[in-house]
Amino acid sequence: MKRISDSGYWIAHQAGTDSGKALVMDRIRITGGNELNGVIPISGAKNAALPLMIAALLTSETLTLENVPHLADVEQLIRILGNHGVDYSVNGRRRSQGKGYSRTIHFTAGNIVDTTAPYELVSRMRASFWVIGPLVARMGTAKVSLPGGCAIGTRPVDLFIDGLRALGAEIDIESGYVTANAKAGLRGARFVFPKVSVGATHVLMMAASLARGETVLENAAREPEVVNLADCLNAMGAKISGAGSPTITIEGVEKLGGAQIEVIPDRIETGTYAMAVAMTGGDVLLEGARADLLHAALGKIAEAGAEITETDTGIRVRRNGNGIRPVDVVTEPYPGFPTDLQAQFMALMTRANGDSHITETIFENRFMHVQELARLGAEISLSGQTATVHGVDELEGAQVMATDLRASVSLVIAGLAAKGVTEVNRVYHLDRGFERLEEKLTGCGAMIERVSD
Numbered sequence: 001m002k003r004i005s006d007s008g009y010w011i012a013h014q015a016g017t018d019s020g021k022a023l024v025m026d027r028i029r030i031t032g033g034n035e036l037n038g039v040i041p042i043s044g045a046k047n048a049a050l051p052l053m054i055a056a057l058l059t060s061e062t063l064t065l066e067n068v069p070h071l072a073d074v075e076q077l078i079r080i081l082g083n084h085g086v087d088y089s090v091n092g093r094r095r096s097q098g099k100g101y102s103r104t105i106h107f108t109a110g111n112i113v114d115t116t117a118p119y120e121l122v123s124r125m126r127a128s129f130w131v132i133g134p135l136v137a138r139m140g141t142a143k144v145s146l147p148g149g150c151a152i153g154t155r156p157v158d159l160f161i162d163g164l165r166a167l168g169a170e171i172d173i174e175s176g177y178v179t180a181n182a183k184a185g186l187r188g189a190r191f192v193f194p195k196v197s198v199g200a201t202h203v204l205m206m207a208a209s210l211a212r213g214e215t216v217l218e219n220a221a222r223e224p225e226v227v228n229l230a231d232c233l234n235a236m237g238a239k240i241s242g243a244g245s246p247t248i249t250i251e252g253v254e255k256l257g258g259a260q261i262e263v264i265p266d267r268i269e270t271g272t273y274a275m276a277v278a279m280t281g282g283d284v285l286l287e288g289a290r291a292d293l294l295h296a297a298l299g300k301i302a303e304a305g306a307e308i309t310e311t312d313t314g315i316r317v318r319r320n321g322n323g324i325r326p327v328d329v330v331t332e333p334y335p336g337f338p339t340d341l342q343a344q345f346m347a348l349m350t351r352a353n354g355d356s357h358i359t360e361t362i363f364e365n366r367f368m369h370v371q372e373l374a375r376l377g378a379e380i381s382l383s384g385q386t387a388t389v390h391g392v393d394e395l396e397g398a399q400v401m402a403t404d405l406r407a408s409v410s411l412v413i414a415g416l417a418a419k420g421v422t423e424v425n426r427v428y429h430l431d432r433g434f435e436r437l438e439e440k441l442t443g444c445g446a447m448i449e450r451v452s453d
């Protein structure tokens with residue numbers, strides 16, 4: 001049995017490669033039944049850090065990001081940016097919280113040395129496709145591999161392509177690569193998203209910041225991460241208004257400069273631990289969490305029977321004695337209930353006193369956790385995009401398989417409440433998005449450890 005060092009984050013992520021094989025076999029072992037009590041520091045948001053890092057490509061000056069979480073996806077994006085010529089240096093720890101592990105990282109894209117993002121790098125993480133926006137805006141050209149398939153659905157890139165075309169880019173798709181050209185620069189335009197997309201909103205906002213004239217994005221994503229990126233771009237000299245609403249207006253500027261900005265706290269990590277406490281019972285302060293970033297999810301957790309209070313330092317979640325009530329949820333774009341918390345909420349509902357219905361509207365294939373939860377004794381039936389969860393008195397520990405990032409943490413939540421030992425295999429999924437998960441849970445009384453043969 002051995003613990004993985006920090007450097008294991010990256011190696012563990014290399015599923016299927018020789019160097020990654022040993023760590024890919026690592027698993028999380030949980031002995032369920034303990035309540036959670038104590039403090040869990042909430043990390044910077046992965047989904048905010050990634051687009052902020054990509055924004056560094058827009059300027060030759062230094063972009064400093066505070067509160068960057070230490071995650072496999074962040075390390076992977078650092079590699080991708082490095083390939084384009086971005087230098088980086090890391091310093092310091094999170095200012096406000098001694099227990100946090102997030103870092104301050106300086107990114108400088110003095111010269112873009114390569115405008116191609118190759119398949120080997122992009123295929124590991126869909127968000128790396130987003131470099132297409134800043135590269136074509138700053139360099140007039142970009143060639144980026146299509147991200148390829150994904151466990152939670154087909155996840156096409158048509159909205160990115162249509163949006164960049166609206167800004168005047170010529171787009172070709174050949175041999176698995178998207179090439180965008182705008183030799184004379186991008187020009188502002190009105191673009192109506194036929195479907196809300198977080199990634200396409202990020203990309204068009206970045207690209208339009210350096211376009212000539214005004215861009216209006218309608219039906220834009222309203223996620224807090226979009227607001228974090230708009231704040232960052234504005235600090236760099238962009239002229240963006242309306243981020244956080246469905247209409248974003250961007251007045252293009254000739255040049256962007258350096259800036260310093262803090263990554264917002266991770267609302268998905270917050271919701272995940274809140275659901276874990278609701279599941280096991282106990283009393284935990286989610287330190288650094290912001291309730292305003294996840295009202296919909298907190299409301300549902302409260303309906304299920306947990307007591308949630310905002311404090312000066314975070315969010316306190318308690319559940320003492322009373323059972324878990326069944327609650328229906330439908331995933332929606334922000335400010336609705338996030339798809340990234342759907343699997344975790346389903347885990348919670350497996351022990352509710354009755355039937356609940358969980359409907360997934362964002363991704364077509366995001367129920368891979370259902371069969372794994374069933375291995376722990378959950379009773380769930382699927383009909384189209386809706387899962388009906390019949391709450392059971394007790395779950396029982398078993399061997400389960402992580403299928404994607406959020407699904408894998410739902411199995412951890414279930415395991416914390418299950419009788420006996422649960423082992424979650426393929427934990428590299430967890431390392432993509434949850435900073436020091438075992439340490440944070442152990443600190444609150446959970447029996448959870450990482451093991452390898």
Ligand code: UD1
Pocket residue numbers: 046047048050126127153154155156157158159160161195196197198199200225338339340362363364
């Ligand atoms: C981001 C998040 C992810 C979250 C998702 C939805 C990051 C790094 N990832 O992913 O954790 O689950 O938002 O909240 O921030 N779509 C198209 N065409 C496109 C683009 C998207 O049809 O060109 C569809 C997708 O298939 C999906 C829906 O739009 O059905 C929403 O996807 P999108 O918001 O783009 O998700 P991501 O930005 O990839």
